[in-house]
Amino acid sequence: MLELKGLRKTFSLYSGYTTALSDFNLTVPAGQFVTIVGSNGAGKSTLLNAVAGSVQCEEGSICLDGRYIQDRPEHRRALFVSRVFQDPAAGTASDLTIAEHMALAKKRGQWMGLRRAVTRAVVHDCREQLAILGLGLEERPHSKVKELSGGQRQALALLLALINKPRLLLLDEHTAALDPSTAKLVMNLTRSLVEKQQITTLMVTHNINHALDIGQRTLMMDSGQIVMDLAGGERDALTVEELIKKFAEKRRDAVLSDRSLLTS
């Protein structure tokens, strides 16, 4: 279970400051898949970064399965939290081979010792896991990741994030940099892999279909707060158009034609 209480994050700018999260509270039961929507600058990425530890909040607590982790640096949360970035180049390392990624992912959050990283067992495992993706990557575990396409890299990043079953998975627009068909492929993988393992997940998306379609709960954020929280029958009954309308109502400085918010 993930419990966020009173999270606050302000960024200072040249002119004043901006509040990215203000008195943010959220409780996610174990195994729940939550999708998050909201306009640009609503604070979605900041929320995920705060939970992952790459952003430190001024106030508030983050409790994951009974452990308070808000004071730990990012690399000391990695044992429990894993993430996939929007940019395929950030989530994978160009210079490393697929098998080397697998070897490191297996040690996520653990002591990286002085043993050979890519053993036969790792390569074997690697092939087995890659076969799940159905992209043909299992044929080439020793390829450098820079030789892969963006979609392949992102699918790999997703697979790696799920190794050793993290307690929490964070996905920040992880299909936004991909072309529509590849995005669909990665999203389908997300659905099948994550739902199968029932991992507690926060997924930010700008695609309203995905937001309502995947997972069990949808949050809408604006100005660093949750303005709508939908689950169960209410969520199932909601159509894309209704959600867009609701969004316009909820948003204080509502701009109906906010193209940046949602695509369906």
Add this chain to the structure above:
Amino acid sequence: MVWIPPLEQGLAYGLMALGVYIAFRILHTPDLTVDGSFPLGAAVAASMLMGGSPPLLTIAVAFLAGVLAGMVTGTLSARLGIAPLLSGIIVMTALYSVNLRIMGRPNIPLLGQTTLFRQLEGLGVERMWTALIVFLPVTLGVGLFLYWLLNTHWGTALRASGSSAPMANALGIDIGVQHTLGIALSNGLTAMSGALVAQHNGFADVNLGVGIVITGLASVILGEALLNGGIAKQITGVLLGSIAYRSMVFVGLRLGFPASDLRLATAALVVAALVLSKYSLRPKSLRRPTVEPTRAAAAQERPGAEEREVKHHA
């Protein structure tokens, strides 16, 4: 035998080239500390030899001194947030004074001292071979050690920190610590190289390091032109590149180019190599395909994908 001097030099400076390879290619950090840690190694070795220390010990201590210098640079950039390039320049500048302090004067001649090479001569080895007998096992040994290290979990994590900091961080790797240790290792090897070169040349000088990082980079780039691929190939490439670079210098000097033009020529070489590697001269059809064949396979499952791409390119 005319091939011996460039080979000796290539191997001795090869350790420094490996250091530059770690900083520039593995950590993707333009570290200029090297210009100070090379003479640091020379200074440490020379003053220890003057004090009567055994030559092998001086090389080990030179390595440690270089590690320390690298730690300072790494800490400046990783902990105090100073840009890596600037951190290197700061430490390089500081090292100039440190080196003068260690030596007590700008230049120490080692002609009368028991260097590693003198020791071997004492054992009855012909003078011509002494340098190779020292450099071959040392440099190849360091190369093998690096190959092993970079393939461990720790070494892979080091390469990950250099290649993608966000990913390394998300995997639980402390990139600050890794960066610092990487720069430390790089400068340790450089200082070791300085210690060997000083003993070989028979003197240590505070100005030994000026521009050395560019000669290291030249070796790395030449090496990449000769060999590229996995870690083993990269390390071998760097050493071959170092030998190639020293051979070019040797030939240039033999042809009568003045030694004072060496740095200018090296700078030009590096620029040419960097530009050439960006605008490959090979025709497009021979270049490695960046679009993977699997993309076509994937497209079969998803009709329409190929079309869209075609449109995109058009």
